Amino acid sequence: MSAGQPLARLAAQLETITPLSEAAKRGLHQLNVRVVRVDEGDEFIREGAQPQESCVLIDGFACRYKVAGGGQRQILSFNLPGDAPDLHSLYLSRADHGIVAMTPARIGFIPHRELLALKRLHHDLSEAFWKSALIQASILHETIVNIGRRTAIQRMAHMFCEIYVRLQHNGQADRRSFRLPLSQAALGEVVGLSCVHVNRTLQQLRREGLIESKGRHHTIRDWDRLRRVGDFDAAYLHLGPANFE
Amino acid sequence: MSAGQPLARLAAQLETITPLSEAAKRGLHQLNVRVVRVDEGDEFIREGAQPQESCVLIDGFACRYKVAGGGQRQILSFNLPGDAPDLHSLYLSRADHGIVAMTPARIGFIPHRELLALKRLHHDLSEAFWKSALIQASILHETIVNIGRRTAIQRMAHMFCEIYVRLQHNGQADRRSFRLPLSQAALGEVVGLSCVHVNRTLQQLRREGLIESKGRHHTIRDWDRLRRVGDFDAAYLHLGPANFE
């Protein structure tokens, strides 16, 4: 999957959303992709920038975030390999959030012009992009509910469920076990908690036998209970007919 | 604006986003719109439904919401006349949120098939819809920051700023004054607070001379300070060159 087709995973992901014509796939692979390696912590899209390119996460793990007035960061969403995290910039001139790599990663930058032209040429591709944006919005909705209405332990449980299901779907989870490259401080920025409270909530999840962690490697011990605690129903991820239980 | 062209406001709103060709506008107005009157409190789209039509808010005020496991409601966003709140349903089969009228309202329902056909026919229209969905996403991002990172008074101040600017842009605010048809309980469902705390926070905003309210009619007394308190910058609303100060 590596050097040859930088957009292979994007294409694969789009196809799980909507079948693509051969022509559309060929078009994707003929795009002029500038591949850039970034390091952990690099903000490869900055809040407020006005990029002329859109990016695709080729491999690695990234997060979209915004910074509140007090300087505190809020993570808006995760991005896994194959995601196109800023289709936004295609139509909105100003990036209203930054994107930061959480691991060393490779990013593909594609000129807006080419992408727009391709989208116009292949209607199925255009639909797939739209649908993918709608799924992202659906995840944002659930995030708002999670932060607005759930307690610390529910939020964390819910977050672990979401991450597990998405990593699993992305081929990055082994059984009930996965690596989540975020510090506890960063986890707090995801669910809107202080890092101290994240720590204590994690301990509670462990104490109750729901998860197990060493370092940044986490294992789900009791999926069914974790799901119930986190009030998690994977429907909002729109991952197709697969059901995770 | 009333009987003749149910989609007049939608067209107007789309045009503030992207100029539309005459053909596209004609196409819009030839759509087969089923207009329905709903009452305050009516949930005209239910969470989990699988509608075959998309809706447009012709007049009135509506909110999109989700319900958490505990039965508590979280409001995701406001919708004003001219909004198309569920373009989602065009591509995602299951509505992952409900929509409820906050005032008596008129809703236009348009068959998915017609809308999809029209979108395919007029590229500018398709772009306008996409852009409008991206703006909604941008608002969701700010909502997540608001709920995740700000204190009660900041959240409320921010919400009033957003509502004021949007109502103003929609022609529904008079000077610094507007009607917001939500109970304090509902305001709490917007910003993730209990209704008691909403009440106390409102009092604080009044005490500090930032706003003034009688009933559901609110007036902004000190826009500049309200904006600072709420950490509000209208950029994320993408309302075009207009600047609100």
Place this chain on the structure above:
DNA sequence: CGTGTTATTGACCAACATCAAACTTAGTGG
């Protein structure tokens, strides 16, 4: 006028933040 809904108040409490220190881990260079 009643009657139901919404707003307001008070008392109390739980959840979560903050601060500061100790401990662990992983990484780095000698």
Place this chain on the structure above:
DNA sequence: CCACTAAGTTTGATGTTGGTCAATAACACG
């Protein structure tokens, strides 16, 4: 391989914010 460092995790003590419960007051509507 070890010492050193920096980053992240864990702990305790304490304070604040905001939630809950329950009662009362103000409105709105028929």
